[in-house]
Each structure stands twice: as C-alpha cells, then as structure tokens.
Amino acid sequence: MAAGILMMAVTAALVSVPERSAEWARSQEMVRKLYLLPILLSAAWFGARGAAISTAAATLACLGLAGSSWPAEIRGQVERIGEVGVIWLVGALAARFFDQQKKFLLDIETANDNTLLALASSLDVREHNTGVHSQRVADYTLRLAKELKIRKPEELDIVWRGALLHDIGKIGIPDKVLLKPGPLTDEEWKVMRTHPRVGADILRRIVFLRKPAEIVLSHHERYDGSGYPRGLAADGIPLGARMFAVIDVYDALTTERSYHTACSHADAMESLRQGAGTRFDPEIVAAFARIPFEELREIARSNSTSLLLGPEPAFPFRETAAAFAPTRPS
Numbered sequence: 001m002a003a004g005i006l007m008m009a010v011t012a013a014l015v016s017v018p019e020r021s022a023e024w025a026r027s028q029e030m031v032r033k034l035y036l037l038p039i040l041l042s043a044a045w046f047g048a049r050g051a052a053i054s055t056a057a058a059t060l061a062c063l064g065l066a067g068s069s070w071p072a073e074i075r076g077q078v079e080r081i082g083e084v085g086v087i088w089l090v091g092a093l094a095a096r097f098f099d100q101q102k103k104f105l106l107d108i109e110t111a112n113d114n115t116l117l118a119l120a121s122s123l124d125v126r127e128h129n130t131g132v133h134s135q136r137v138a139d140y141t142l143r144l145a146k147e148l149k150i151r152k153p154e155e156l157d158i159v160w161r162g163a164l165l166h167d168i169g170k171i172g173i174p175d176k177v178l179l180k181p182g183p184l185t186d187e188e189w190k191v192m193r194t195h196p197r198v199g200a201d202i203l204r205r206i207v208f209l210r211k212p213a214e215i216v217l218s219h220h221e222r223y224d225g226s227g228y229p230r231g232l233a234a235d236g237i238p239l240g241a242r243m244f245a246v247i248d249v250y251d252a253l254t255t256e257r258s259y260h261t262a263c264s265h266a267d268a269m270e271s272l273r274q275g276a277g278t279r280f281d282p283e284i285v286a287a288f289a290r291i292p293f294e295e296l297r298e299i300a301r302s303n304s305t306s307l308l309l310g311p312e313p314a315f316p317f318r319e320t321a322a323a324f325a326p327t328r329p330s
Contacts, residue, residue, distance in 0.1 A: 048099055054091065059088070120168070123168065141243055144288050148284070148287050159215070162213075163240070165199065165203060169196055171202075173192060173194075193228050203216055215244060217241075218237050221233075250272060253268040265309050266310045
C-alpha cells in the first residue's frame with residue numbers, strides 16, 4: 001500500500017514539473033530517482049514479485065508512457081535508457097537481497113523451533129517415558145486455535161510454542177517429587193505447583209518466547225478462579241492458556257498414563273463438557289467439540305498415538321462362550 005502510494009506521488013510530481021528549460025529537465029531527473037524508494041519497499045515487503053511490479057511501473061514512467069514525456073534529443077534518450085537500466089538493476093538486486101534475508105530469517109526460526117522441540121521432547125522422556133506428549137498437545141492446541149478463527153501466523157506461533165513448552169518449569173522440580181509413583185504430600189504439591197512460574201521465568205529471558213511465557217504461567221488456571229498460581233478466572237486467563245487447559249485434560253484422558261488406561265474420544269469429550277463453566281471456558285469446549293474426530297486422530301497418529309472414537313465393544317459372556325463351545329453331532 002505504502003509503496004503504491006509513493007509510486008503515485010512520484011508520478012504526480014513528474015507531471016507537475018514542466019519541461020521548460022534544462023534546469024526543469026534536471027529536476028525531473030531527480031524526481032525520477034525517487035522511483036527507487038517504492039521499488040525497495042516492494043522488494044522488502046513482497047519479495048521478487050513486488051520488486052518486479054514496482055520496477056515495471058517505474059519503467060513505464062521513465063519511457064514516457066506515464067509521468068513525463070520521452071525526450072526528443074539523442075543525448076536525453078540515452079540518459080533516460082540509462083535511468084531505466086539503473087532501475088532494473090536496483091530492482092533485481094533488491095529482490096535477491098530481501099529474498100535471501102527472508103530465507104535466512106526463516107531458517108533461523110526453523111532452527112529455533114527444532115531446538116524447542118528437542119528440549120520439550122527431552123522433558124517428556126524424563127516424565128512420560130515418551131518424547132511426543134508436548135508436540136502432540138501443541139498440535140492439538142494449534143488446531144483448536146484455528147477453530148477459534150485465529151489466523152495471524154504470529155499469534156498461531158505464540159499458541160503453539162506456549163503449548164509445546166507448557167511444562168518447561170518442571171526442569172526445576174526434583175525427581176523425587178516429579179517421578180513419585182504415589183500421591184504427593186501437601187509439601188510436595190507446593191513444590192510441584194511452582195513449575196508454571198519457574199517455566200515462565202525461564203522463557204521471559206528469551207525475547208521471542210515472552211508472549212508464550214504467559215501461556216506457560218497460566219496453563220493451570222481454572223475458569224472459575226480455583227486454579228493456580230494466580231487464581232485467575234474467566235477472561236482474565238489468557239486465551240492461549242484457556243485453550244491449552246482443555247487440550248491438556250483431553251490428552252491426559254485419551255493416552256495411557258501410570259494411573260489410568262486411555263479412554264475414548266467420546267468419553268473424553270463428555271468429561272470436558274462436564275467441566276465447562278467450572279474448569280474450562282464453555283466456548284472453547286464447544287469449539288473443540290466442532291473439530292472432526294478424523295482430524296484429531298490424524299494429529300494423534302502423526303505423534304505416534306492411537307485415538308479411539310468410542311469405547312471398544314465387549315462381547316456378552318454367553319455369546320462368547322457359545323462361540324467356542326463344541327457342537328454336538330446330529
């Protein structure tokens with residue numbers, strides 16, 4: 001938008017400068033050099049395609065098709081062709097430079113996310129004996145965010161990273177508490193409940209993780225205000241944390257844990273509905289329920305996890321016994 005406005009402004013300036021003398025001609029030449037600015041802006045914002053469009057528009061103006069007339073003298077024509085050559089050179093170099101910069105930044109972002117995945121997986125192995133829990137809940141949360149009409153890539157990145165790193169604070173929890181097979185004592189619960197603050201404090205030291213840190217800090221808050229560590233309620237809880245609260249319980253119910261066997265998708269959804277309004281945001285539970293089961297199963301499968309739609313049917317004892325009973329000869 002800004003590049004287009006600047007392009008039109010330069011063209012308008014050319015039209016307003018009359019060609020009455022050599023001084024006026026030099027003024028037009030200086031104004032035409034301003035076409036380099038929208039070319040650079042277009043290359044920075046839109047890459048090679050933006051640079052090509054801006055360069056083509058500037059070329060039309062310099063060739064006398066818009067903004068200023070084509071010079072009658074040979075010298076002027078040669079100079080004008082030289083201007084066009086400079087415009088195309090700048091356009092090509094700018095497109096290449098900014099495309100390389102975008103690729104470089106994308107490579108850095110990918111490397112950062114891979115590092116976060118490795119860190120989250122190592123924590124999962126410590127607690128769950130599997131390295132896919134954090135990535136699985138992050139993928140679920142990302143799908144839920146899209147169901148809630150969150151579309152901006154930067155906002156989706158915040159949600160995904162916050163979900164991925166939700167338990168980063170458990171790195172500060174002693175093994176005797178984190179891995180204890182039996183129920184925790186009151187003192188041990190006090191230690192365990194420090195992990196959201198510990199995790200948020202770790203992430204806030206990294207600039208691009210400061211917003212995900214809010215999800216980490218609030219992921220154990222409850223919709224009715226009975227959660228921890230700050231006792232936030234309803235809309236006072238960050239949206240990303242409200243989404244993750246639903247996903248965390250859903251994943252806990254539908255995967256094998258040391259304290260229970262995996263339940264079906266249908267049973268897990270019933271549990272979420274029962275907690276709507278107390279533990280969970282009702283609107284988020286409703287949004288999660290709209291996601292097709294096949295999509296959730298594909299996310300689970302991509303993270304090496306099976307997901308059942310409903311409870312497995314059990315055969316009645318009499319029918320089962322009859323199937324294996326010997327038959328009498330007639």
